[in-house]
Amino acid sequence: MTETTRSQDPAVRVREEILAYYAQGKEDGRLRQGSDRLEFWRTQDVLRRLLPTAPARVLDVGGGSGIHAEWLARDGYEVQLLDPVPLHVEQAAQLPGVEARVGDARELPGQDASYDVVVLLGPLYHLPERVDRVRALSEARRVVRPGGLVVAATINRFAGLHDMLRQELYFTAEHRARVDREREEGRHDSEDGGLFTTAYFAQPHEAPEEFADAGLAVTGQYGLEGVAWLMGGIEDWLDDPGRREAVLAATRRIESEPTLLGTSGHLLTAGRRDA
Numbered sequence: 001m002t003e004t005t006r007s008q009d010p011a012v013r014v015r016e017e018i019l020a021y022y023a024q025g026k027e028d029g030r031l032r033q034g035s036d037r038l039e040f041w042r043t044q045d046v047l048r049r050l051l052p053t054a055p056a057r058v059l060d061v062g063g064g065s066g067i068h069a070e071w072l073a074r075d076g077y078e079v080q081l082l083d084p085v086p087l088h089v090e091q092a093a094q095l096p097g098v099e100a101r102v103g104d105a106r107e108l109p110g111q112d113a114s115y116d117v118v119v120l121l122g123p124l125y126h127l128p129e130r131v132d133r134v135r136a137l138s139e140a141r142r143v144v145r146p147g148g149l150v151v152a153a154t155i156n157r158f159a160g161l162h163d164m165l166r167q168e169l170y171f172t173a174e175h176r177a178r179v180d181r182e183r184e185e186g187r188h189d190s191e192d193g194g195l196f197t198t199a200y201f202a203q204p205h206e207a208p209e210e211f212a213d214a215g216l217a218v219t220g221q222y223g224l225e226g227v228a229w230l231m232g233g234i235e236d237w238l239d240d241p242g243r244r245e246a247v248l249a250a251t252r253r254i255e256s257e258p259t260l261l262g263t264s265g266h267l268l269t270a271g272r273r274d275a
Helices: 016-022 034-050 067-074 086-092 130-143 159-166 173-185 206-213 234-239 241-253 258-263
Strands: 057-061 078-083 098-102 115-120 144-156 199-202 217-223 266-272
Touching: 034 067, 034 144, 034 234, 034 241, 034 266, 057 067, 057 130, 067 078, 067 098, 078 086, 086 098, 115 130, 130 144, 130 206, 144 206, 144 258, 159 173, 206 217, 206 266, 217 258, 234 241
Parallel strands: 057 078, 057 115, 078 098, 115 144, 144 199
Antiparallel strands: 144 266, 217 266
16 A cells, blocks of 8 residues: 555644543543443553563554553553644643654555554544545555554444443433434534533444454454443442452453454454455
8 A cells, every 4th residue: 555645744634522522621531430440441451461572662543641651651562642632732741751642544654664553542433434435444554564453443233232221211202313323324413412522333244344444354343341331239349359350351251252343332343454
């Protein structure tokens, strides 16, 4: 694949409502508290099993404030982070061992085959159009070395339905109508009474298809939260080290069970560049 043309200011291509949502500064603390810690720990768990031994060059695309870049750098990886939100870049740039810059997943700044690993733990679900998701994955393929690893996160199609049931908001007509549309179309509209910004919720089979279209060979899929995130008392379980380890182990055992992939709130898809 050849170098693509780079824009002068790639951040302007990201939807304004997405930039405004993350400019509130809430993302930095989201994965550090409550039930969302399960997503963080399980992402860390899966990546630590998939990544090559450090040191290796990792590009964290859409890495936010650097919550994953921080531990990756601490583990000995050479981490460069790219994110469209200036606040996130400012926060990530303060982390030891992390280089951060503003950028767009669809126009990566790196040279061809310049990284050992590319992770996209947010961009795909903020690209509602399939062509843009494939372009982001194609860019990841371009900058990763032959044989290198690409890992991308998606929000599952039924995450909104499950979450609204868990919070008992599905019984409100407004929320129910929105969630039912999301279940059919996969599109979350921030102006339609949603609790999130513009996003696309994918069926488990979509990411492998998009990986293939981008020239990446899929090596696995991993449901992050399983059904544990829907259980009453999950926050208390995560507070208790013994119960937390039991929850993580149980979720790990079913992470790639095809019949359960859609139960997780988030899914990781991994693939490699063959040549």
